[in-house]
Amino acid sequence: MPSKAIRKKFPAIPTAPLVQPPPDLNIPDDLFDGCSSMETYGSRPFKELDDFESYSKDLYKGLKKNGKGEILFPDESQFLTELDSALLHYEIYRPIVTPEICGTFKEQREYFFKLKKVLQIKKLPSRLTKVQGILKQVTDCHLRRLSNAKFNISAFKRIKNASLDPKQSPDKNLINDLDQLNVAVGIVLSDLKGKNSGQHTELYLLIEQLADMYENCTGEKPPKTVPTYEEDKDKLIFFKIVKSIHPVVHISNDFPITDSAIFEGIRLLK
Numbered sequence: 001m002p003s004k005a006i007r008k009k010f011p012a013i014p015t016a017p018l019v020q021p022p023p024d025l026n027i028p029d030d031l032f033d034g035c036s037s038m039e040t041y042g043s044r045p046f047k048e049l050d051d052f053e054s055y056s057k058d059l060y061k062g063l064k065k066n067g068k069g070e071i072l073f074p075d076e077s078q079f080l081t082e083l084d085s086a087l088l089h090y091e092i093y094r095p096i097v098t099p100e101i102c103g104t105f106k107e108q109r110e111y112f113f114k115l116k117k118v119l120q121i122k123k124l125p126s127r128l129t130k131v132q133g134i135l136k137q138v139t140d141c142h143l144r145r146l147s148n149a150k151f152n153i154s155a156f157k158r159i160k161n162a163s164l165d166p167k168q169s170p171d172k173n174l175i176n177d178l179d180q181l182n183v184a185v186g187i188v189l190s191d192l193k194g195k196n197s198g199q200h201t202e203l204y205l206l207i208e209q210l211a212d213m214y215e216n217c218t219g220e221k222p223p224k225t226v227p228t229y230e231e232d233k234d235k236l237i238f239f240k241i242v243k244s245i246h247p248v249v250h251i252s253n254d255f256p257i258t259d260s261a262i263f264e265g266i267r268l269l270k
Contacts, residue, residue, distance in 0.1 A: 043087035045248045056080055059244055063237050072237060073217050086213040090206050090249060095141065097201040099253055102141035105195045111142060112188050119182040125164050135160050151184035194268055200261050202251045207242055207265040214238055226263050
């Protein structure tokens, strides 16, 4: 069965001594009848869409073996659990790439390029001033990307509020914070590299999450093969996973999701 999240229960007896017995709250015995003590799935499609679990099981049966008859996904439970995790993470990270909220990939790249450039300034007072100027334009999406690159947001706050006295020696902690920001910005730019100006950003994110699911289940990265002939595309299992799943998630951009768009997203995988 997929992983279950066990809901915490109140202790049967108080963990600290009481001066007097607690009052009788007259709680009816059937108050919690019908409440599940555990949750099987975490993502919206599994929790909200009718028969999505059955749909996923049918998908597993259809994709269990590759074209050569070799078992690709040996365990149905793992397949469902990893698919649920991929869809949940898609929902969590989606605000990072939603074009109308965060701007296009091109606009996000331009922001981090500007930040990277001023982080190379040698004189600390000038570097700090320039960095603080750009950080005034930071959005929640920028912060999410930095956080995803393992940059501590408390360090961001220290940089934003720092001040330098020219008479004092350089603050080593501030220098370290700026160095860590420089590393994180490099990671963000690497993640944005190669992606287009903003078309299909959510689709690409979904493909990245499904690729992790594929690798966790099979032990191999999904192939980036592009079929030579039209009929060959239906033999590519990862392509079929993406095509089967993308209609059930929220994708806000208006660009039609064609087979070519899916293959472009697969090609961009690291």
